[in-house]
Amino acid sequence: MAIVVLPYNHTLQRFWSGESRPDAIYKINLYSAFTFNAAATTKAQAEVGCTQIATAFGYVQDAKTLTGVVVTQSGNDCYFDADDVSWTASGGNISATHALVFNDSGLNDPPVLSIDFDGTAAAPDGAPFQIIWNAAGIITVETT
Numbered sequence: 001m002a003i004v005v006l007p008y009n010h011t012l013q014r015f016w017s018g019e020s021r022p023d024a025i026y027k028i029n030l031y032s033a034f035t036f037n038a039a040a041t042t043k044a045q046a047e048v049g050c051t052q053i054a055t056a057f058g059y060v061q062d063a064k065t066l067t068g069v070v071v072t073q074s075g076n077d078c079y080f081d082a083d084d085v086s087w088t089a090s091g092g093n094i095s096a097t098h099a100l101v102f103n104d105s106g107l108n109d110p111p112v113l114s115i116d117f118d119g120t121a122a123a124p125d126g127a128p129f130q131i132i133w134n135a136a137g138i139i140t141v142e143t144t
Helices: 011-017
Strands: 004-007 026-033 070-074 075-079 085-088 096-101 111-123 128-131 139-141
Touching: 011 070, 011 075, 011 111, 096 128, 111 128
Parallel strands: none
Antiparallel strands: 004 111, 026 096, 070 075, 075 139, 085 128, 096 111
């Protein structure tokens, strides 16, 4: 499975300008259907035509906050990382095809990253549904 992490058109500019900071509240949601719109500047725009999975089986909509967030910017380079994310399936399976990271402390909850699982990822009852980020960070942009 090739997982693809895509920033929104405004994401890098928000990192470079300091609008996206490590002390902001970043949340992550799971979806069963998602259409990536790189031009979306609000969570509401990013979710048009999308289906967030229901609050059930250990998943709660709009509740998972990223921890250990690191945002660094130096010149034209930026780096975004956080601790791995996990939900424990309870009473049923957790299944999703997509995730959305958004800045919950920003005006209109601007989307930050779209994560495409390249198919359905699932955790059976009693198992963790995990997103394990790359050791090099969720996103690193180096420009020359």
